[in-house]
Amino acid sequence: MAMKHVATPVLRALASPGSSTLTRHLHASPGSNKIVGVFYKGNEYAALNPNFVGCAENALGIRDWLESKGHKYIVTDDKEGPNCELEKHIPDADVLITTPFHPAYVSAERIKKAKKLKLLLTAGIGSDHIDLKAAVEAGLTVAEVTGSNTVSVAEDELMRILILLRNFVPGYNQVVTGDWNVAAVAHRAYDLEGKTVGTVGAGRIGRLLLQRLKPFNCNLLYHDRVKIDPELEKETGAKFEEDLDAMLPKCDVLVVNVPLSEKTRGLFGKDKIAKMKKGVFIVNNARGAIFDAQAVVDASASGHIAGYGGDVWNQQPAPKDHPWRYMPNHAMTPHFSGTTIDGQLRYAAGVKDMLDRFFKGEEFPAQNYIVKDGELAPQYR
Known part of the structure; x- marks a missing residue:
């Protein structure tokens, strides 16, 4: 898969003849960015293990880091229906972090509403909860933490x-x-x-x-x-x-x-x-x-x-x-095989690394891309 610099807007032809898409600028907006994360609730278990970072309460362990850089970090488990928390924050989100274990289904309709969205990150492996065709057409970048679990x-x-x-x-x-x-x-x-x-x-x-x-x-x-x-x-x-x-x-x-x-x-x-x-x-x-x-x-x-x-x-x-x-x-069982504590620590670190690269306008590890520059990774074609 051809992978160009992450911060460069590119006009690419899609697979259908005559269609094209403008890749959104994949670099952080100057100043504060709004990052929205959707994770499962930890409830009474959230405080039982300091490494239980995959739940909504512990939010991948990156809240302090993001807020110290002046970014806004909204985390919720509420993802269903027109009045859910996710719907409220979609229109002005710069980055959306989702997970396969509590999937927020990122439909074509949601992507249309997300006018500022540049980056969709999967905390874990597997981005099929995202309408990848719509992401391609909207010029979004989709990435996951390949190998994390x-x-x-x-x-x-x-x-x-x-x-x-x-x-x-x-x-x-x-x-x-x-x-x-x-x-x-x-x-x-x-x-x-x-x-x-x-x-x-x-x-x-x-x-x-x-x-x-x-x-x-x-x-x-x-x-x-x-x-x-x-x-x-x-x-x-x-x-x-x-x-x-x-x-x-x-x-x-x-x-x-x-x-x-x-x-x-x-x-x-x-x-x-x-x-x-x-x-x-x-x-x-x-x-x-x-x-x-x-x-x-x-x-x-x-x-x-x-x-x-x-x-x-x-x-x-x-x-x-x-x-x-x-x-x-x-x-x-419920979907938890990839969200062991060890797996959580790996995919939390991977998300932090990609966000850091995003803020700096740098490339992600090539294997992490699912959609980039109007192209879909081979395994999803």
């Missing part, structure tokens, strides 16, 4: 694989309810060793997962647009599968590690699930909308999917009647 998510994926294979959740529930029935758990509990595990996507998280799976003596497969480094292939023993449909029936465990885009939205529907091995275990910490929600429910009910685990939903927060809450043999 890859370790957090990869570790969580490994945990969920083991939880599903060992049938851990029903065993835990027995203890909580005072029951003791080994047979009810053991009849569908398995070892990970010797199983075939495939990852759809072998980017930063997928590669870390392959490395962490190596000691379990699994058969490792991966599908991606490009092959991973030959040395990593040799280290992990992972084999490249160019044809996704050919890989699916080979996998005892399937892990999804691709971003949500127009190409991956609804990728795993009834037909793709039917190609998977009967009794497959699925872990999806990528995005809920990559799977057809009802297709997952139906396949879980029939036993074609032996277990489905993840922390991402096609609606977030998930409504109380979301069918994934009640399907059999699941290991679902």
